[in-house]
Amino acid sequence: MRRAIDQVRESEGRLDVLVCSAYSTPPGVLRDDFWKQGLDMWDAVNNVGLRAVYATCCAATPLMLETAAQVKSNAAPPLICLVSSFGGKSYTFNVAYGVGKAAIDRLALDMSVQLRKHGVATTSIYPGLVKTEANMQMVDDGTWSEASGGLDLSVGETPAFSGRAVAAL
Secondary structure, three states: OOHHHEEEEHHHHOOEEEOOOOOOOOOOOOOOOEEEEHHHHHHHHHHHHHHHHHHHHHHHHHHHHHHHHHHOOOOOOOOOEEEOOOOOOOOOHHHHHHEEEEEEEHHHHHHHHHHHOOOOOEEEEEOOEOOHHHHHHHHHOOOOHHHHHOOOOOEEEOHHHHHHHHHHH
């Protein structure tokens, strides 16, 4: 991740918006008891998703602080946007998922305490059911219904919808 941030620094000299959306889940049933899912689910959700978001924020923040120092007073501040879920506030899918999403929300909140005084804004957003490439591939493979617990992906939103929301911020 540091190399990617270094490339942004070299090519753009600034970083105005960072969107972090990392999630992983092992194959199998998404909706099952935590003791049956075991550590594989926990590690996939939290050691991959949550850790990747934290690592990305750590790598990107120094450049965002530099960007904030260059922002004129009437301009929007640099923004770190973490992709979370209603699952961080209410039971959704499984225990590991809920804990991971609650941690994403807490990360956004706690980072804001430290970054606000430096002119960097943070938030978390809650997209609904999203037609990601991975989800659409599961539909094509016929594994979506079992993996999702029967969610109807046809009513899902596109990733562009969330992108437009972040751009509006």
